[in-house]
Amino acid sequence: MTFSIVARCAETGQFGTAISSSSPAVAARCAFARAGVGAVASQNVTNPALGPLMLDALAAGQGAAGAVAAAVAAEAHPDYRQLLAVDSAGRTAIHSGAKALGIWTSAEGKDCASGGNLLANDAVPAAIVKGFEEASGALGDRLIAAMRAGLAAGGEAGPVHSAGLLIVDRQGWPYAELRCDWAPEACPIEDIARAWEAYAPQAEAYVTRALNPTDAPSYGVPGDE
Known part of the structure; x- marks a missing residue:
C-alpha cells in the first residue's frame, strides 16, 4: 500500500525520501533521513523503529547493505517488512519480505532506490527510478518528478491518500519536511508538489534564520523591516 524513493544528491550531499500511500500519514511512520548519513524507508506492514536503526547503522559506517541487513537481523518479523536505504557514497540496498502485500517489487539506480507494495503493476519502482534519474534541478524537484512518474506508471x-517529502542537508534538522497526511479526494503527491514549489525558494533563508538571524532576509510579515 506504499511506493517510495530514497535518494542522494551527489552534487550537494543532500539526502531525501519521498513516499505515498493509501494509508494516512505514511511519511510520519515510514520516511527517515539524517544529514551526512543517508536516507531510509521502512514500509509495507510498517515497523517505524527500523528507520532509526538503519540510520544508526549507516552512521556507524556499515553502508546501505549493512544497514538493511542489521535491520532484518534485529526484526522479529522480517517477512512483513520492506526496507530501502541509500548511504553517503550513493550505494543502495533493499529488503522485501516474502509476505509483502499484493504486487511488490523494487528497483535501484544511480544514487537512488525505489520500492513498493500493493502496486498496480510491477513496473512502478523502475518508473520512479527513471523519473528521478531523468529529472534535473534541486533534489526536491527530482523526488517530486520521481513520484509523479511512479503514479503515472500506475502507482498503488x-x-x-497521503504523501511526504523529507530532505536533509548539513544541519541536524530537516532542510524540508512536507507532508499531506490525508487527502480523501485530491492527489496527495500534487499537494506535496505545490508545497515544495512554495517552500523551495525560501528553504535557504530558513537555514540562515536558524544559524544567524542577524543576517536573515526579510521575514515577509506585516511590520517586518
Missing part, C-alpha cells in the same frame, strides 16, 4: 492498486 487503489487511490493514494
Whole structure:
C-alpha cells in the first residue's frame, strides 16, 4: 500500500525520501533521513523503529547493505517488512519480505532506490527510478518528478491518500519536511508538489534564520523591516 524513493544528491550531499500511500500519514511512520548519513524507508506492514536503526547503522559506517541487513537481523518479523536505504557514497540496498502485500517489487539506480507494495503493476519502482534519474534541478524537484512518474506508471492498486517529502542537508534538522497526511479526494503527491514549489525558494533563508538571524532576509510579515 506504499511506493517510495530514497535518494542522494551527489552534487550537494543532500539526502531525501519521498513516499505515498493509501494509508494516512505514511511519511510520519515510514520516511527517515539524517544529514551526512543517508536516507531510509521502512514500509509495507510498517515497523517505524527500523528507520532509526538503519540510520544508526549507516552512521556507524556499515553502508546501505549493512544497514538493511542489521535491520532484518534485529526484526522479529522480517517477512512483513520492506526496507530501502541509500548511504553517503550513493550505494543502495533493499529488503522485501516474502509476505509483502499484493504486487511488490523494487528497483535501484544511480544514487537512488525505489520500492513498493500493493502496486498496480510491477513496473512502478523502475518508473520512479527513471523519473528521478531523468529529472534535473534541486533534489526536491527530482523526488517530486520521481513520484509523479511512479503514479503515472500506475502507482498503488487503489487511490493514494497521503504523501511526504523529507530532505536533509548539513544541519541536524530537516532542510524540508512536507507532508499531506490525508487527502480523501485530491492527489496527495500534487499537494506535496505545490508545497515544495512554495517552500523551495525560501528553504535557504530558513537555514540562515536558524544559524544567524542577524543576517536573515526579510521575514515577509506585516511590520517586518
